[in-house]
Amino acid sequence: MSSRQLYGIGLSRADVARLVRRGRLVSLRRKWFAAPSADERVVQAIRFGGVLSCVSVLEQFGVWRPPGVGGLHVRFTRREKVSGGVQSHILPREIGEPLVRASDSGLKSVLCALTCLPADDAVAVLDSARQRRLVLDDDLHELRRWTSSAGRRVIVRSDGLAESGVETVMRLLLTRLRVQFQAQVVIAGVGRVDFLLGDRLIIEVDGEAYHADSVQFQQDRERDRMLHALGFTVLRFTYRDVMGDLDAVEQLLIGKVRADAHKWTRANCLWRRAGRADPVVRCA
Numbered sequence: 001m002s003s004r005q006l007y008g009i010g011l012s013r014a015d016v017a018r019l020v021r022r023g024r025l026v027s028l029r030r031k032w033f034a035a036p037s038a039d040e041r042v043v044q045a046i047r048f049g050g051v052l053s054c055v056s057v058l059e060q061f062g063v064w065r066p067p068g069v070g071g072l073h074v075r076f077t078r079r080e081k082v083s084g085g086v087q088s089h090i091l092p093r094e095i096g097e098p099l100v101r102a103s104d105s106g107l108k109s110v111l112c113a114l115t116c117l118p119a120d121d122a123v124a125v126l127d128s129a130r131q132r133r134l135v136l137d138d139d140l141h142e143l144r145r146w147t148s149s150a151g152r153r154v155i156v157r158s159d160g161l162a163e164s165g166v167e168t169v170m171r172l173l174l175t176r177l178r179v180q181f182q183a184q185v186v187i188a189g190v191g192r193v194d195f196l197l198g199d200r201l202i203i204e205v206d207g208e209a210y211h212a213d214s215v216q217f218q219q220d221r222e223r224d225r226m227l228h229a230l231g232f233t234v235l236r237f238t239y240r241d242v243m244g245d246l247d248a249v250e251q252l253l254i255g256k257v258r259a260d261a262h263k264w265t266r267a268n269c270l271w272r273r274a275g276r277a278d279p280v281v282r283c284a
Contacts, residue, residue: 002100003031032102041072042102048082050074053089053104054112055125061106064128064165066121067243075104075112089116092146106134111143114151122154124168130160159183164207166242167194173250174203179257188279190226196280197253198262200269202227204236230279231270233261 006016016033019025025033028046045052054073059065071085077097082088089112090096096108104112106129113125129135135143137160144152157175161184162168174181174195185196195203204220224234235256241249256262271279 001033001102003033004100006033034102044072045074046102048072048074048086049080050076050088051099051102051104053109054087054116055109057103057109058106058113058125058129058134060103061129061134062132063134064124066117066124066165069117069121073112073116075099075108087116095146107139107142110135111146111151114143114147114154119150119154119157120169120172121165122151123157123172124162124165126154126158127160127162127168128165130158131163164205166207166239167205169242169246170195170203170205170237170249173246174253177250177253177257179253179262186281187227187230187232188277188281190223190230190279193227197257199264200232201256201262202232202234203253204234205242206236206238229270230276231264231268233268 003016007013011019016025020027020033023036026036026038026043028034028043029049032046034043034046041056042052045056051074052072053075055063055065055069056073071087073087073089074082075089075091075096077090077099079090080088091108091111095111110126110129114122116122117125126135130137140155144155147155157172159171162171167183171183174197179197181195181197183195184192186192187202193202194205197203204224206220220236224236227234233256235252237249271277
């Protein structure tokens with residue numbers, strides 16, 4: 001906490017000095033203090049002369065952090081030369097100052113992420129923040145107002161539907177392939193699937209925490225069998241597939257589309273043979 005915050009809750013300068021002498025507070029830098037149990041990342045950010053921001057804050061809210069995006073992300077009021085894996089950020093003066101709290105708000109952290117990260121990663125982070133309700137639709141106007149042209153391009157590409165960052169990465173790949181697809185489609189009697197390409201090619205993306213021996217594994221296999229019974233083809237990709245070998249995923253999808261595996265035919269349209277209605281009931 002800053003000295004301003006400490007005084008605001010009724011402590012005097014003498015009280016603060018006494019707490020420091022007794023080890024109840026640690027002096028980090030001029031006018032900034034921490035409890036001995038404070039988050040070490042926040043403490044480091046304050047010691048560097050800034051406040052915690054960007055993905056270092058967002059991950060505390062459960063927002064997806066792209067793999068490979070390391071370091072401590074710190075916002076300063078002016079350009080600072082930092083080392084030790086620290087990523088520095090600066091926001092426009094109108095919204096970036098003063099440094100009152102030790103961590104930026106979720107919205108300011110998203111604003112930093114829009115231009116800090118590679119474009120696809122930034123879209124995935126924004127999608128995740130919207131899914132977590134950390135960024136509401138009304139907040140997008142403020143983000144557009146304060147971000148750069150690159151940040152505005154990220155906002156345009158975000159739809160807020162993906163439940164995980166890896167789903168956004170897959171959506172962006174499908175968009176680049178210029179193939180007709182729908183996200184978060186509900187199949188009657190089965191439930192919601194991640195993506196539907198064309199008429200019948202379903203793509204499911206398993207998250208990072210997916211385990212082969214989990215109950216979810218069994219439920220997903222049952223869903224796959226139900227979809228196959230209707231005539232759908234299901235491609236299921238792991239987190240490692242998408243984040244570690246996206247080129248191979250792309251080539252597999254290109255091959256399926258070129259073979260027209262995403263289209264209904266008399267041979268594969270099993271739900272029609274059974275006299276059932278179109279199972280694709282809506283898109284979320």
